[in-house]
Amino acid sequence: MTTTVRRTQQQRREEAEAALLAAAADLIGEEGVHSLTLARVGDRAGYSRGLVSHHFGSKGALVERLARSAQSGFVPGLEGLPPGLDRLLRLIDGYVNELGRMDASARAFLLLWAEAATTPALAAIFQERSQAFRAELCEDLVAGMREGAIRPDVVPDVTAIALLSQLRGIGMQLLSDPGQADIHQLRTQVTEVWRRALTREAGT
Known part of the structure; x- marks a missing residue:
């Protein structure tokens, strides 16, 4: 039956x-x-x-x-992780990896983000989305500084803008010219550059 x-x-x-x-x-x-x-x-x-x-x-x-x-929960595996350097690096690595997959939702998000530059209604939405993303990045940066894993001279707000801009910029580059980079190498390189920039290794 x-x-x-x-x-x-x-x-x-x-x-x-x-x-x-x-x-x-x-x-x-x-x-x-x-x-x-x-x-x-x-x-x-x-x-x-x-x-x-x-x-x-x-x-x-x-x-x-x-x-x-679009891009809600874009990077899997971050749920339950405490804020700090480890979560931030996992986010960077996972974000670039997901950009390499570039599904329809990610493509639409990036195209709408570009459209927001000249469309006031979309601009307000993406300002809100960007603020939320920067707040998440700042939370990791501040927590990492508090625990001593991130250099004390890092400016969280400014660094969060730089991070967000690079990640979305990579997305736009991959969208406009697919297949131009080995995603494994790219995610490894980008994550390592930020690890060195944020830790005391940058000054040694």
Whole structure:
């Protein structure tokens, strides 16, 4: 006897939204945000335009939701790690590694980030995302300084900006010219450069 597991309305809603966001990410990665329409998103996901409108209301709301959700939990394996130098280096290494995979969500995130430079609505979203990322980096830097693993003359706020800029810059470079670098070598090199820059080894 086969038992059929019935999905709840909430489960169906979540599955539909995930499929629509994935379809939007695919289309943005292929043709850019300006080519995105609710009808094309629905068609790609196998739903009607009406369902896309029902879930998100407008193209702007859909893009905003995608910008907020893309790269959420981008680097696996950091959950539960205490803040400090080790977690920071794992984040750097893992971030570059994930950029090497460059899935549709990562491509869409980087393209939307670039678009934010000339789109006020997106700019506000990415300012918020960047602030949260910098705060996470600062937490690691401050904790590392407190425990003596990071040099005391490091300026957390400034260093966090430099780190964020380099990581996203690497993403844009890989997006514009895929396959230009050996990701294993790149992640190793970038992580080692930051380890040396942040520890007392830099002054020896």
